[in-house]
Amino acid sequence: MRSCFQSFIHPGTFGIVRGALLIAALAWALAPCGCGGGKARTDEPMIVGSRGRDPGRFSFPRGIDVASDGRIAVADRTGRIQILSPDGKPLKQWFMPKFDNGTPTRLLFDSSDPATTTLLVVDTHNSRIMRYSLDGVLVQQFGKYGTNPDEMIFPTDIAVDASGTMYIAEYQDKHDRVMVYGRDGGYIRQFGDFGEEPGKFQRPEGIVFVPPGRLIVADTCNDRLQVFDLSGKLLEVWGSTGKAPGQFNYPYDLAVDKQGRIYVAEYGNNRIQVLDQTGRSVAVFGGPGPEPGQLGNPWGVALTAAGDKVWVADTLNHRLQKFDVKRTVQPLIAKQ
Amino acid sequence: MWIELAYPLLMWALLPLGLHAWWMSRRLGLLSKPRRFTALGMRLFLLTLLLMALAGARWTRQSEELKVLFLLDESESIPAQQREYATTFIQKSLEQMTTDDKAGIIVFGADSAVDRVPEDSRTLAPIKSVVEKSRTNLAGAMSLALAVFIGESQKRIVILSDGNQNQGDAVDAARAAATAGVAVDVLPLTYHNRNDVILEKTIVENRVSLDEPFDVRVIATSTRATEARLTILQDGKPIGTQNVRLEAGKKNAFVAPTQVKDAGFHTFEAVLDAPGDSIPANNRGFAFTYGQGNPRVLLVDGDEKPNDSLPAVLISEKIDVQRIRPDALPQNIRDFQSYDAVIFNNVAAGDITNDQMLIIENAVHSLGMGFMMIGGEHSFGAGGYNDSPIERIMPVEMEIKNEKVMPQGALVTIIHTCEIPEGEMWAEKIVMAALDALGPRDLMGTLYYGYPGGESWLFPLQEVGNKGRLRGLIKTIQPGDMPNFDRTLQMAYDALAPSTASVKHVVVISDGDAAMPTGSLIAKLRKAQITLSTVVINPHNPQCATVMQQAAKDGGGNFYDVKAYNKLPQIFIKEAATVRKSLIFNDPFLPVTKQQSPILSGIGKGLPVLGGYVGTTKKDLADVPLETDKGDPLLATWREGVGKTVAFTSDAKDRWGAQWVTWNQYSKFWAQAVRWCLRPPNNPNYQVQMDIEGGKGKITIDAVDAAGNFKNFLDIKGKIISPDNKPLDVGLKQVSPGRYEGDFPVEKPGTYMLGGTAAENSSAAGDLVTGGAALSYSPEFQDSRSNDAFLSQLADISKYGRRLDDASPVFLHNLPSRADPTPLWPWLLALALPTLLADIFTRRVLVGWSDIGAGWAWVQENIFRRRRVGETTSGLLDVKRQVREQAEQQREDFLASLKTIKESSGGESPVEQAGPRPPEKKVFKPVSPVDAARPRQSSGGSEGVTGQLLKARERARKKDEPKQ
CATH class of the missing domain: 2.60.40.10 (Immunoglobulins)
Known part of the structure; x- marks a missing residue:
């Protein structure tokens, strides 16, 4: 073929054509970089929201939970509770009755009662727990400020067991502990104290119920998780301070899937760490930054009922991120 | 929609470049004319594309986007009700925004601030910006609005104001807006203060004698006849109240007789109370007078148990003494005018505000007041006066610059202010304040919670040096939400414990959310001689404060529960000063007389022993009559502006001065020291009158x-x-x-x-003249009604401006829309690349029509596997050309054969060979069915040359006829 063409092509043309094609190829390769293309080809988490006070926007979102139908509840520092659709569209919002002193930091959908699902909101700075219907109607309120055993200062997170008994992590009165309340809002008992030894807490910021009968507490300022049975007996202690897998830096929130895997939102390490039911670290994702997939001091993590999506309250970035377990987490687990 | 160029002049470059291209194309003489023209055309097209890209070609299209800026008048003349109405109007308008709209808010008074940049949020957030409310500068706000409108879109300004401007001229600004195509709408905030009583003037004689009666005169006006109560206060205390009657529309005058007993400056205040008065702010007036008498001195005692030795001396010398604690220090410069000198006796810098120090600085420098600082454990550098306004006016520096080794102090501040409003600004202020109070060889470090690094040093514990670099770092502080103080206290411990500083201190500030660590860590700090103070601000609940208080107690430091944020810098100065205890020398020494001074006049040798002093360094121009045994200043003086200042680094009581208090020259020394710095008496030869x-x-x-x-x-x-x-x-x-x-x-x-x-x-020393005047209320309260007409005038200047009311839609898209240009260079470059290739192709690759045709035929035959039996027109044209070329070829053959004949016959050839023909065209002749069908003619023959020629011509003519 070349010899055919050579008969009527000026010598040297091939060199020029090659050069021109090379330049063209370079230009097409580089242009996307300059024009802002070149996105990472890894799976991107879905980003919901940006900074603001409108429905669908957030200012330091801290509490997040996912209902069994996929709807999401978010508490942020504007004093609002927002309900979003499973793909992040704002459905409803309401304001806490009082938030001049501070806003709620965590919430939880309670479906222990088969008749109805309600939303428990931990009104941290007002030392109380509020229970709302999904339309935003307040149906129950309990908790009182004080240093007596049945009073609380800063409740942080709440877990509910199958019978509707509530377990509330609490701190600031030098008796950091888990308080146990009945479904009627009446105080029953408590366990734990302030300190560094196993069984003691320093600012526990997360608590989650693992069926059939275990509680895991994120013992935040001790950089560890502690596992108890429902009576308050200490079963296991996991983790230490650090950045390596299996270590934590201010673990704040916990979520558990059907296989018993635990998702930990680490405020200090700006990441989500996944543990298996024995507490062994199996995956870590996130990392500090503003790009999709990166997190800024995340306060909250929640899983869908099927355990296929992970929602993170990406606090400092004023947004939520939805990660796909199959695409984000499973590959990391498989690498182990 | 049209294309426009940012730099159209660049297109002129096409001329020389095009000429160059044309000239270059002449070198392509090898090519046929059409090919050359094509090549030239390609090149010119390519140049045009590149030049247009360089010239910033843009494609502009219409923009439906509308940006609205609300200008909200926050000046004092706007009644609260009208302000509510304005914000409600803005909120309602925001709710009507469509997706193409953006709205922003500018608040203004004397200055203006952008409270919200144009954005699409439909919620009105509470106004956070703070502006100076004592004046209305509408023009400034409009200029700011014009500057904020960037980009192309429809633009509107909505002014919500009462129209009473007293600074700048909004008419000019409205004209500028009209020129820029910005529509100006107005929403007048109408009010009419029917009932307004205005106290216009308060008059008192400039100078009076003690115990001699004089009158305070008051002039007032009112919009309607009314009864009122007139109260006169002298130096803050009421001296009389009278019921008066005000007539409408004229100047009403009232007098109140009084007299002064004490010498010095006196302030008079008149207050009018009228029922139904809508603006009470303009019912006050001030006037000043000066009473001639004894000198007056303000003695500020920082000691818990003040000593009476010094005051006794002064009183016996006929100097009036007013004794106060630091918290009673006047806040206003006119109150300082009553005193001829102020003495700070062991007063710490943290006990007074920076503003008070600035007032004292001005009072000394410009108004001639005297100032003296007497030593103690809270004075000079040990009191935190480093880098303060007081240090500026003193004859000594609050630091020892001596070569001798000085013990250092070390301070670590831990900052958690992210939850208080403007937390970053307060963090900056308090760390700066602490830094200011330290000396260059002290150590300081600051810890906070950063992102993404978590607990980190803003700057690690280090010698403070000349502070400039650290000040720069402090400005960048962005304190994050620290979960607890465990790690930062540990980091502070790790830095302070090994340090050789003689005093080590940690100060923590928090709002209480962050938890305090276990007691063992604080105990560890105490064991290493590190003290801990805590400051809690805006705690969420009492327990937060309790936790912090306990930590300070365990830490051996101070606890502060701060309600007023502006006290924060003082607290940090105080805390920082605790590490400067190293400046205090507690060893007895004998004073050394270095030079003469009016203060030492008549005092012989033999000044008694003193028990200690605070270390300072003499300033270059200062006089230092007495020094300590170590060569540090003991008594220093100098002139500061029209005033004088004195520094005495030991004390005047029985702690260090035990021997002095009993010394027989004690009274003489102190009387002379105080008299030396007194303000010169008010000269009766000058009558000063001041008016506003x-x-x-x-x-x-x-x-x-x-x-x-x-x-x-x-x-x-x-x-x-x-x-x-x-x-x-x-x-x-x-x-x-x-x-x-x-x-x-x-x-x-x-x-x-x-x-x-x-x-x-100009070179002689002058007599001191002083005076004072007061502007009682801002010009905001001079107008008793809104100026709707002025606002309507502004709206009329711009063509699309409207006067709005409650129901008017703000987001009207009726403005001539401005286009939003999209740069075209990416497309131009994308087009230029193939053009470049085509250009090269045209010049370098020789493909003729016949090749294309032949190629197409080849494609047909071999790929489509089609044989064309008939012929189409293009096929016929091909044939025609083929025939012509064949004929040419045959002519050549024939001429060649002629030549050979000629050569063989030795004669001249009728046909000249022009020379070697360049291989212009190597024609590729594919075999076509037509050719194959045609028999090839032989060139040679037996008829002879002429006969052959004729035959050849016959044949050629026959072939020229189109075949059927």
Whole structure:
């Protein structure tokens, strides 16, 4: 073929054509970089929201939970509770009755009662727990400020067991502990104290119920998780301070899937760490930054009922991120 | 939609470049004409594309986007009800925004601030920006709005104001807006204060004698006849109340007789209370007078149990002494005018505010007041006066610059202020304040919670040095949400424990959310001699404060529960000063006389032993009559502006001065020291009158000499201290015999003090002249109704401006839309690349029509596997060309054969060979069915040359006819 063409092509043309094609190829390769293309080809988490006070926007979102139908509840520092659709569209919002002193930091959908699902909101700075219907109607309120055993200062997170008994992590009165309340809002008992030894807490910021009968507490300022049975007996202690897998830096929130895997939102390490039911670290994702997939001091993590999506309250970035377990987490687990 | 160029002149480059291209194309003489033209055309097209890209070609299209800026008047003249109405209107308008709209808010008074940049949020967030409310500068706000409108879109400004501007001219700004295509809508905030009583003037004689009666005169007006109560206060205490009757529309005058008992400056305040008065703010007036008598001194005692030795001396010397604690220190410069000197006796810098220090600085420098600091464990550097306004006026520096080794102090601050409003700003302020109070060889470090690093040093524990670099770092602090203090306290411990500093201290500030660690860590700090103070601000609940208080108790430091944020810097100065205890020397020594001084006059040798002192360093121009045994200043003096200052680094009581208190020269020393720095008495030869009217302050000074003759040709100049403590230079000119006048600008309400000198000529020392005047209320309260007409005038200037009411839609898209240009260079470059290739192709690759045709035929045959039996027109044209070329070929053959014949016959050839023909065209001849069908003619023959020629011509002519 070349010899055919050579008969009527000026010598040297091939060199020029090659050069021109090379330049063209370079230009097409580089242009996307300059024009802002070149996105990472890894799976991107879905980003919901940006900074603001409108429905669908957030200012330091801290509490997040996912209902069994996929709807999401978010508490942020504007004093609002927002309900979003499973793909992040704002459905409803309401304001806490009082938030001049501070806003709620965590919430939880309670479906222990088969008749109805309600939303428990931990009104941290007002030392109380509020229970709302999904339309935003307040149906129950309990908790009182004080240093007596049945009073609380800063409740942080709440877990509910199958019978509707509530377990509330609490701190600031030098008796950091888990308080146990009945479904009627009446105080029953408590366990734990302030300190560094196993069984003691320093600012526990997360608590989650693992069926059939275990509680895991994120013992935040001790950089560890502690596992108890429902009576308050200490079963296991996991983790230490650090950045390596299996270590934590201010673990704040916990979520558990059907296989018993635990998702930990680490405020200090700006990441989500996944543990298996024995507490062994199996995956870590996130990392500090503003790009999709990166997190800024995340306060909250929640899983869908099927355990296929992970929602993170990406606090400092004023947004939520939805990660796909199959695409984000499973590959990391498989690498182990 | 059209294309426009940012730099159209660049297109002129096409001319030389095009010519160059054309000239270059002439070198392509090898090519046929059409090919050359194509090549040239390609090149020119390519050049045009590149030049257009360089010239910033843009494609503009219509923009439906609308940006609206609300200008909200926050000045004092707007009643609260009207302000509510304005914000409700903005909220309602925001709710009507569509997706193409963006709205922003600018608040204004005397200055303006952008509270919200144009964005699409439909919720009105609470207004956070703070502006100076004492004036209305609408023009400034409009100019700011024009500057904020960036990008192309429809633009509107909505002014919500009462129209009472008293700074700048909004009409000019409205014209500028109209020129820029910005529509100006107005929403008047209408009000009419029917009932307004205005106290216009309060007049009192400039100088009075003690115990002699004089009148305080008050002038007032009212919009309607009314009864009122007039109260006169003298130096803050009421001296009389009378019921008065005000007539409408004329100046009502009232008098109140009074007298003064004490010498010095006196303030008079008149207050009018009228029922139904809608603006009480303009019912007050001030006036000042000066009573001639004994000198007065303000003695500020920082000791818990003040010692009476010094006051006793002063009283016996006929100097009036007023004793107060630091928290009673006056906050206003006119209150300081009553005193001829102020003495700080062991007062710490953290006990007073920076503003008070600035007032003292001005009072000394410009108004001639005297200032003395007496030593103690809270004075000088040990009191935290490093880098303060007081240090500026003192004859010594609050630091020892001696070569001798000085023990260092070390301070670590831990900052958690992210939850209080403007937490970053307060973090910056308090760390700066602490840094200021430290000496260059002290150590300081600051910890906070950063992102993404978590607990980190803003700057690690280090010698403070000349502080400039650290100040720069402090400005960048962005304190994050620290979960607890465990790690930062540990980091502080790790830095402080190994340090060789003699005093180690940690200060923590928090709002209480962050938890305190276990007691063992704080105990560890104590064991390493590290003390811990805590500051809690805006705690969420009492327990948060309790936790912090316990930590301070365990830490051996101080606990502060702060409600007023502006006290924070003082607290940090105080805490920082605790590490400066190293400046205190507690060893007895004998004073050394270094030079003579009026203070030491008549005091012989043999000054008794002193028990200690605070270390300082003499400033270059200072006089140091007494030194300590180590060569540090003991008594230092100098002139500061028109005032004088004295530093005595030991004390005047029985702690260090036990031997002095019993010394027989004690009274003489202190009397002379205090008298030396007193303000010179008010000279009766000068009558000073100060007035504020019409936004301007006027000074009139009448000068006479001792005989009562007018004093002329004096050089009178001085400084005016405004209410925000800024000194302003002012000069007076003589206007008539003995009378001098000057003026100064008046912006804010408050007291304006004059401190000046009147001298025979510019080099002579002058007599001190002082005076004061007050602007009682801001010009905001001069108008009793809104100015709707002015606002309508503004709206009319721009073509699309409207006067709005409650129901008017704000987001009207009726403005001539501006286009939003999209740069075209990416597309131009994308087009230029293939053009470049085509250009090269045209010039370098020789593909003719026949090749294309042949290629197409080849494609047909071999790929489509089609044989064309018939012929189409293009096929016929091909054939025609083929025939022509064949004929040419045959002619050549024939001529060649002629040549050979000629050569073989040796004669001349009728046909000249022009020379070697360049291989212009190597024609590729594919075999076509037509050719194959045609029999090939042989060139040779037996008919002879002529016969052959004829035959050949016959054949050629036959072949020229189109075949069927």
